[in-house]
Amino acid sequence: MEAVEVHAVEAHGVTKSFGAVRAVDGLGLRLDRGRTVALLGPNGAGKSTLISMILGLRTPDTGTVRVLGGSPERAVRAGRVGAMPQTGRLIGGVTVRELVGFVQRAHASVARGPMPSTAELMDIARISDLAGRRADGLSGGQAQRVRFALAVAGAPDLIVLDEPTAALDIESRHELWVAIRACAERGATVLFSTHYLEEADAEADRIVVVDRGRVVADGTSDEIKRRVPGRTVSVDASVLPDPSGLPGVLSSEVDGRRVRLHTTDADATVLALAAAGAVRDLEVTGASLEQAFLTLTHSAPAGTETPEAVR
Amino acid sequence: MMLVHYVRLELLRLLRDPGYLIMTLVSPLTMYLVFSNLDLGGSASADGALYSMVGMAGFGAIGAVMTSGVSISEDKPLGWIRQLRLLPLAPSQVVVGRALCAMAAALPPIVAVCLAGGLVNDVTLSPGRWLAVFALLWLGIAPLAVLGVGFGYLLTAQKAQMAGLAVYMGLSLLGGLWFPIGKMPSWLASVSRLTPVNRYGELSWSVAGGHAPTLVGTLVLAAWAAAFTVFAVVGYRRSAQTV
Numbered sequence: 001m002e003a004v005e006v007h008a009v010e011a012h013g014v015t016k017s018f019g020a021v022r023a024v025d026g027l028g029l030r031l032d033r034g035r036t037v038a039l040l041g042p043n044g045a046g047k048s049t050l051i052s053m054i055l056g057l058r059t060p061d062t063g064t065v066r067v068l069g070g071s072p073e074r075a076v077r078a079g080r081v082g083a084m085p086q087t088g089r090l091i092g093g094v095t096v097r098e099l100v101g102f103v104q105r106a107h108a109s110v111a112r113g114p115m116p117s118t119a120e121l122m123d124i125a126r127i128s129d130l131a132g133r134r135a136d137g138l139s140g141g142q143a144q145r146v147r148f149a150l151a152v153a154g155a156p157d158l159i160v161l162d163e164p165t166a167a168l169d170i171e172s173r174h175e176l177w178v179a180i181r182a183c184a185e186r187g188a189t190v191l192f193s194t195h196y197l198e199e200a201d202a203e204a205d206r207i208v209v210v211d212r213g214r215v216v217a218d219g220t221s222d223e224i225k226r227r228v229p230g231r232t233v234s235v236d237a238s239v240l241p242d243p244s245g246l247p248g249v250l251s252s253e254v255d256g257r258r259v260r261l262h263t264t265d266a267d268a269t270v271l272a273l274a275a276a277g278a279v280r281d282l283e284v285t286g287a288s289l290e291q292a293f294l295t296l297t298h299s300a301p302a303g304t305e306t307p308e309a310v311r
Numbered sequence: 312m313m314l315v316h317y318v319r320l321e322l323l324r325l326l327r328d329p330g331y332l333i334m335t336l337v338s339p340l341t342m343y344l345v346f347s348n349l350d351l352g353g354s355a356s357a358d359g360a361l362y363s364m365v366g367m368a369g370f371g372a373i374g375a376v377m378t379s380g381v382s383i384s385e386d387k388p389l390g391w392i393r394q395l396r397l398l399p400l401a402p403s404q405v406v407v408g409r410a411l412c413a414m415a416a417a418l419p420p421i422v423a424v425c426l427a428g429g430l431v432n433d434v435t436l437s438p439g440r441w442l443a444v445f446a447l448l449w450l451g452i453a454p455l456a457v458l459g460v461g462f463g464y465l466l467t468a469q470k471a472q473m474a475g476l477a478v479y480m481g482l483s484l485l486g487g488l489w490f491p492i493g494k495m496p497s498w499l500a501s502v503s504r505l506t507p508v509n510r511y512g513e514l515s516w517s518v519a520g521g522h523a524p525t526l527v528g529t530l531v532l533a534a535w536a537a538a539f540t541v542f543a544v545v546g547y548r549r550s551a552q553t554v
Contacts, residue, residue, distance in 0.1 A: 055397060079399040088390025093324030102320045103398060109313045110399040150394065 025213030082156035107154030141172025339371025364428035371420025377475030383463025464546030
């Protein structure tokens with residue numbers, strides 16, 4: 001046990017503006033070590049800006065960011081942070097083995113303990129079969145696994161992954177997550193941002209929802225879902241032409257042949273539907289993470305009528 | 312130690328792009344052979360062949376280090392600079408490593424022009440002076456290599472190319488690599504003596520003529536080297552700001 005508990009990431013009152021745009025706006029965050037944390041938020045919420053400050057690539061306008069008890073730059077220089085930025089391709093002119101080997105040696109030069117060898121790294125990232133291939137000639141999924149190998153080459157205490165699975169097919173996503181989980185099991189703190197809610201739901205111990213540069217929710221998946229009151233009652237649209245006036249219903253939307261009622265009192269809503277004879281294919285569901293996310297970030301789902309915000 | 316690994320990786324990339332190495336050879340070598348045989352320098356003497364040998368080798372070296380800068384700017388959109396920023400490497404190590412690669416790229420034109428001088432144009436020097444001329448042509452390019460690296464970090468590929476071309480052509484001409492600054496108006500010659508390119512050429516012209524490099528010349532070059540190093544390190548730190 002360490003005498004002083006050192007957080008993996010500690011941010012206080014962090015602000016960062018680009019011109020007139022305030023990308024991060026008084027954000028505070030504290031991540032315990034050894035957990036897997038999802039950073040969730042709509043486009044432009046400030047996730048990537050926050051990550052760039054955690055990695056020491058940018059400095060906050062105000063506030064402080066500390067990583068593993070020191071400045072981000074110091075943690076990076078000590079090889080304690082591994083990162084996979086959102087964009088980026090692999091350079092040409094080198095093979096996968098040469099590239100991974102270089103990054104591995106860069107970390108080995110500041111080794112704090114046992115380091116994975118190049119062969120072990122390629123095994124962890126499931127790229128052993130690509131060793132002799134040119135790094136710039138790989139498919140998206142293969143390249144992303146190589147980038148992951150580069151991120152974990154120093155056996156980092158903190159792994160930061162900015163949308164690691166964006167633009168990957170399902171199989172590649174799965175393979176990458178097998179590798180990420182293996183690192184998390186060895187005790188590394190994993191911070192990843194994602195657009196895939198099911199990914200946050202399935203992989204993260206904790207979800208931090210960011211919107212407009214602030215943390216709007218922070219907890220386990222279940223806790224976040226509970227933050228959204230109410231249920232969704234849905235019935236066949238043909239039996240309910242006009243959903244207005246039903247008790248408890250805050251908003252409604254028509255999705256194909258279904259009408260969905262967001263209600264704070266499912267019992268009363270269902271009884272009223274029954275009284276009106278409007279029960280066909282009735283379904284009552286709790287809030288999904290997606291609904292919670294949409295509610296918390298006030299962003300509209302694509303392709304549906306925008307309901308009044310459920311608060 | 313880490314520097315060695317980094318230089319090795321970047322050299323590997325350089326060597327696997329032979330087109331790049333060949334391109335840096337063609338223009339200085341052609342120009343040297345044409346210039347020295349057309350005798351634009353005004354005297355058909357061995358001095359003229361020696362003068363333009365140093366000048367064109369230096370010219371080729373400048374072209375090579377500037378081209379190297381452009382290849383850095385081409386790495387930026389790939390995220391490679393940022394990847395390096397996220398490794399336990401000091402910014403100065405990366406800048407120095409990349410400058411060493413640029414200097415390595417400058418070797419072929421220096422070797423080629425010196426060979427042409429000795430074999431085709433009958434430049435005769437004692438082995439010791441050959442060695443000194445060659446060594447100073449190579450080591451003296453360091454400040455300009457760092458400048459090219461700085462262009463690469465700070466500018467887009469297109470702008471780095473333009474900046475590199477301005478130095479390559481403009482400063483080579485102004486610095487007296489094409490013809491001696493003695494043929495310039497005196498005010499222009501004074502300006503020329505302030506340029507790193509003129510002082511770079513002067514190193515080798517001095518030792519070829521049996522003199523030690525001048526103290527003033529070395530100091531001017533050192534001052535430029537310091538300024539370019541700051542420029543390149545700032546450029547490197549800036550270029551990696553986005554995620």
